[in-house]
Amino acid sequence: MTIWVDPANKNLIEALTDVYVMKFPEVKFKFVYEPENIILQNLINSKATAAFINKPLSDQQTKYIYQQTTIEPRSTLLAYDAVIFIAGKESSIESVSIDDLKNSLLANDNRFVFDDGNSGNFNTVTNILKIEIQQGQKVRALENSQQVIEFVTQSTGTVGIIGMNVISEKDNPEVKEILSKIKVLPIKDSANVLREPTVENILEFNYPFFKGVYFIVSEPGFGIGSGFSRFAGSQQGQLIVGREGLQPNFLYDRQVKINNNPL
Known part of the structure; x- marks a missing residue:
């Protein structure tokens, strides 16, 4: 098959x-x-x-x-998986707010970079934010999550958008190597509460981008x-x-x- x-x-x-x-x-x-x-x-x-x-x-x-x-x-x-937001270890960015993410994508200021413009992660983010990217509007996207990981480690002012499954198996040596170079950012919701992409938060639907x-x-x-x-x-x-x-x-x-x- x-x-x-x-x-x-x-x-x-x-x-x-x-x-x-x-x-x-x-x-x-x-x-x-x-x-x-x-x-x-x-x-x-x-x-x-x-x-x-x-x-x-x-x-x-x-x-x-x-x-x-x-x-x-x-x-x-x-x-249940989740869309996660990552930055390089040296980045000063510590969290992402939903409003900032929405405004940034609509303004196309290139601060956020997706793994692919046709991916499930892109669809999840735009559906949850209830935004529609107009035809001809540019969205920064690379070819896969590995490219996003490498990009954010070199560009400290950007935030990468990938799937949690890429780094969820913590005992995997490849995942350990990735986590040594990046940090996973919590999401600040409309009540200004920081939500981590943990299994517990996904189970209780507290993390918005599940x-x-x-x-x-x-x-x-x-x-x-x-x-x-x-x-x-x-x-x-x-x-x-x-x-x-x-x-x-x-x-x-x-x-x-x-x-x-x-x-």
Whole structure:
């Protein structure tokens, strides 16, 4: 199965599929990394039949695909991620206010730089701010999160916008290297309260720029996509989500039996 993935979700999809392939070694996955808007267009045109992005198909998009293929695509929410704002360690910037972010993007003053102008992170920010970037209006964006990380370490007056999943697995040596060069900025909300992008704040919807992670599959019957979707939503799959430093969508009760008899 070929899965189209927004690069911000790369770590999570690879962690989930690595374990799935260990359980079912006859299954093979191929990933195509493209920005979210391009993936959505490919889903609508039936070029893509499986995707890992940060928004579900709308009812209108789902109906259109069904009319063209007689297959009804399914959008499954598996996790909650977040858009985070980063600066270089040497930067004097310590936080980002929602009003300042909104005004800056509308004024196009180039202080904020996205990982991609068509990414799920860009869509999340503009949707939450309720702003529309007019056609022809420029937004500073690079090709991926790694370029954004390198850029903010060299340009101390700028703030990078990437996905939390890029740095959420704190035990990963590559993540440790990234965190040695950047700092994650809290968001100052309308009440002037600083909100950190922590799993707890995402769970309680206190951090404003949270986003869902959806697996979308369009296939007849119960195929690889359906099997993977069921696994990713199972207790084992959701434990992997938690291990990646994200908030699982499905919370499973943990039952503990205590034996009070003396040994």
